[in-house]
Every structure is written in C-alpha cells, then in structure tokens.
Amino acid sequence: MVYENIGIVGATGAVGSIIRQLLEERNFPYKTITFLASKRSAGTKLTFRGEEHTVVEMTPDAFNDLDLVIGSTPDETAQEFAPWAIERGCVVIDESGYWRMDKTVPLIVPEVNPEAIKDHKGLIASPNCSTTQMVVAMQPLHAAAKIRRVIVSTYQATSGAGVAGQAELTDSSRASLDGQAYDRKTFAHPIAFNLIPQIGGPKHEGYTSEEMKMVYETRKIFGDDSILVCPTCVRVPVTNCHSESILVETEKPLSAAEATQLFRDFPGITVIDDLANGQYPMPLGCTGNDDVYVGRIRKDLSCENGIAFWCVSDNLRKGAATNAVQIAELLVNSAATV
C-alpha cells in the first residue's frame, strides 16, 4: 500500500465535509487519516467512521508523515501548503484553482483523461466545477464525433461561493420576502430573486476568470488547444447544483438519437430526457448525487453539426469533492497495478 497515510486539507469546509463523507461511503483504503485546516479551525473535533478526530493545524511539518492529501482550500492556501507537502514526499490532489494551469501539473477528470495521471510530479489538480460537468458531458460526443466548438451559458448555484454564499441566498431571500433590508457580505449584488452575470473578476477581453477557466481548462483536459469555447457565466438564485445550456459543434454530424445513446452509455452520466412528460434534470433533483445529468438533447436548429443539451450537476460533489476523490482512487489503483 503506497498511500497508507492520507489527509484532507480544508477538512472542515463545505467540500471538505463531502470529501470525508465520500471516503467513508466509497470505502477508500488507508491506514491513518489526518484532518487539516487553518489555525482558526484547528482543534475542531470531527467524527469519521465512528471515531473522533481532532483537526490539526496546516503547518509544513503536519505533512511529515503523510503520503497523500486531498486539498479543498482557497487558492492562496493551496499555493502555500502544496510545496510543503510535495517536499515531504506527500502527493497532493488539489481542488483549488491555483495550480490547474501549471504545465507540470496534470488536470484530471477521471472519465475524460485518466491517463494524464502518470505524468504527475507530486501534484494533481481537479478542475473548476463549471468545467468538470461540461467536459464529462462533452467526452462521449467528442470521442464519437470530435467537438470543435462549444457555446455554453451557465446557471450557477450560490454554493459555488461556499457556505457563506448559500447562507446569503437564504437570508437575503427571507429579507426580500419580508420587505427588510439585507447587508450583503458575499456577492457584489443582490442575489435574491435576481441574476448576476459575473463570476470572478475581469480576465480576458471582456470575459471573467470563471469564464476563462472554462476555456483554458477544457483545452488542457482534452489536450487539444483547437477546441473553441465561448462561455457566459451567470450566478442564479439556486442553492446548489450548477446548470449549463450547452451547444456543441462536432466534426462529424450526430443525430439527437445518437447523441442520447452516447450519453446513456457513458459512465458518470445519467440521462433524464422526456420533454413530453416534463422530465429533464433540475438543480433540486440532482443535489446530493455524484453524476452529471443531461437532458433536452436535440439537434441544433442553427448548424448542421450541432447538438444542444442541458446539463446539471452537484457542484460540491462531481464539481469538487467527488472528482477529487475519484482522482485519489485513480492514483491508488494505478499505484496498485504498477
């Protein structure tokens, strides 16, 4: 067993707590497990597999005896702790945005580019939530018909801004219904009964950082810089699960029936698509699940080789925790088979 001593960095956060739950549920193999967090959360007691654990402060020496950590922290925290871990021979699977576009760091969605894991130098990145569900949905179509262009408009939940984002939606919605003022902390504009067409700061020619992640990360994951992506990222008053209206143009034409069958046959995708009976994925129904949900699959009316569809996934799970744990499983299994 190469990765005997594992850890979670950011164990007390929204994604960290789902990572803990997934390691339990999926019976992840390990000998010891350590929960790390910032000084502020160190000392917190957590129960894992019926045993109480005390959260340890994330210091360089905290990584001394660890073989593998999954990190879900802000970018600046990941920038700090990853080198500490790597120097001590501990492999890092990082959920943050900080290392993703580093040329030495594989960026992995196990359903799409598992082979990239062999090139890791101690650090493996997991993509941004809005990218992950999109590339999973793209993969079966790309394998069959080569995707050349993607036009995507997102409908992103407040949980993407953490526990504070979820709380702001709930609290400000109640204030709005009661006709009370609300003092915003997380979002730049009111989110209750409103839409905010900006996620992240300005990044490139009128596009936001969130939008450019969808461009750059998609190309890196597919290993194909010729894939063109035009994204629009919008925050919506939904608590959890990101939704995306996606149009792909493929080199080879696909019928809606062919695209549907490709989605159905792909592990990690669940198709819900019966418009006549009002069946399609919606955020409320997808929350708490690991799959990427696809529906409203149809031929583009504006281009011969286009397929339009609607894609929903739990951004805290497949968009974050689940993908990171799947990378850890991939790492453990590839070490076991070497």
Place this chain on the structure above:
Amino acid sequence: MVYENIGIVGATGAVGSIIRQLLEERNFPYKTITFLASKRSAGTKLTFRGEEHTVVEMTPDAFNDLDLVIGSTPDETAQEFAPWAIERGCVVIDESGYWRMDKTVPLIVPEVNPEAIKDHKGLIASPNCSTTQMVVAMQPLHAAAKIRRVIVSTYQATSGAGVAGQAELTDSSRASLDGQAYDRKTFAHPIAFNLIPQIGGPKHEGYTSEEMKMVYETRKIFGDDSILVCPTCVRVPVTNCHSESILVETEKPLSAAEATQLFRDFPGITVIDDLANGQYPMPLGCTGNDDVYVGRIRKDLSCENGIAFWCVSDNLRKGAATNAVQIAELLVNSAATV
C-alpha cells in the same frame, strides 16, 4: 382623428394594468376609452386619469363603437374577440400568441419593422416577450453587419406566467425557507431555488413552443427566413424581467467596440457595460423600465464573426405592454400623416 374611441381588452390583467398606466404616462390621444374584460372581471371599477370607469364585458357588441383596441388576453380569448372587433371596423393590436404567425397579420416591433404596419388588415400582433427584447438587441447589429445565426439561452422570470406565476415564486420561496410543503398551481415543478428548463409544451424536434416562438417570430419580424436561431428557454426564480445570454454571428465582422457603439446609438437600448466595476444589466435593476438593456458585450471566442452579450428587459413592459402601446402610437401617427 381616425382612432377616437379606444379600448383595452384584458384591462384588469397584469399587462392590461401596465397598458393603462402607459396610456396615461404617454398621453395617448383618444376621445373615449373603454375597458373590457371577461365576464368574471366585468363590473370592476378602475380609475383612469382621475375618472372612475366600469369594466365592460367583452361581447361582440362591445366593439360596436370602438375604433382601436389593445388586447392582452390568453390565446383562446384573442381567437374569439379579434374577429368580433375586426368585423365592426375596429383595429386590434393583439398581445396574445394566437394571431402572430398568421400570414395576413403583421408582427411588429416598432424599433425593427415599423413599415410592416401598412399591410395590416385590421389586426396587428405584438411578439412574445422573449422574442421582442432579442430582436430589439439584434436590430442595430443586423443593420450594420447582417446577422446569420443566433444562439440564445434565456433566464425567464415568473411574471411571464402572469400574476399567478409571481405569487407562486413568492409563496413557494417562503414555504421552502420555512421548511413547509407547498401545493403548486402554476408551474409543473418547484420554482423556488430551482430552474425549470421548459417553457410551453413540446413543439418541434425536442424544442418547446416558447423556443420555437423565438425561431419563427424572429424570422417573420426581420422578414428573413434564412436567419438561424437555436434557443434554450429556462424559467428561473426571478420575479420580473427576462434575461438572455445571446451570441450572434454576423456576415461582416464587428469588434466589441463597434457593437457597443451600435447598441448605444440605438433608440430603445440602454447599454450598461463596465465589468471592471461590476456594472451590467440585472433583473432587479431593469424592472419597471421600458428599455432593452445590454451588457457584457464581447467578441465571441469561438468564431471570428461572433458577438456575445447579455440582454435584460422588463417582460411585462417592452416584452408586452410597452410594445403594444408603441404599435398603437405607430398606427395613430401613420394615420395622422396619411
């Protein structure tokens, strides 16, 4: 004065009440005004320009002495009353979906195709709310660079489903926050903190009736069946104002700066576009206004001749009442100049 005796059919509805307000505000010329509604609402007292009016039941003979009516009613009501009015020499401006695609009926957005009014045979239709704001935004780019293709994903408010839709969002949001069950009446799925990627019934190859309106009506308004439109219509938990993520491909390339200037110069469009300072149109800020708001204007990253932008408009005003009143003004002015 050709149109001395005017009326509003559906005067007590959500759009009808805004039509009344606009006729007051805009000082619409008339000698007598009559408010018509279904049997259920007949007898209701309304105040207009400081005078009390009793709502009249919509019967064939109610149109005997009217020259012009603006109707905002369900499709089946419009199907019934329009012939009664026309037979009696009363011109109808109809907000409903029933007559829009009739070949003998001009479908008008005054900023786009005012000239079509000269062909009317007693009935003029106003487009669907999601179409109207889109074609207004398209018009300056189309005039300058000819739009060949539109990809649009909508974020549509519950007011599009009338007063009942607005109430259902408010009541079900409160129930959700209180952990109470809610008995839905208007929407097929929960709308509180959720998204419903279906508006209207199945219509054409996996597209809904709402989506196909955006295809057919756009072509009819521009008088160009070669314009390709790929729409995705989604109901969002927003009370009022529809938003749209739009990508247009033009025959002639446009820079983002050129597109922005074209939008700025166009009457009926207000540009709010300063990403660095977090300024763009949002539903809460646009409600109650007549303009079509445009922001997030940028070059498509996936096609040389593409412009992406974000468009918000009050679906009860420009999407319905305002456009109908503007058509009435166009009619009155063209009669005055003949």
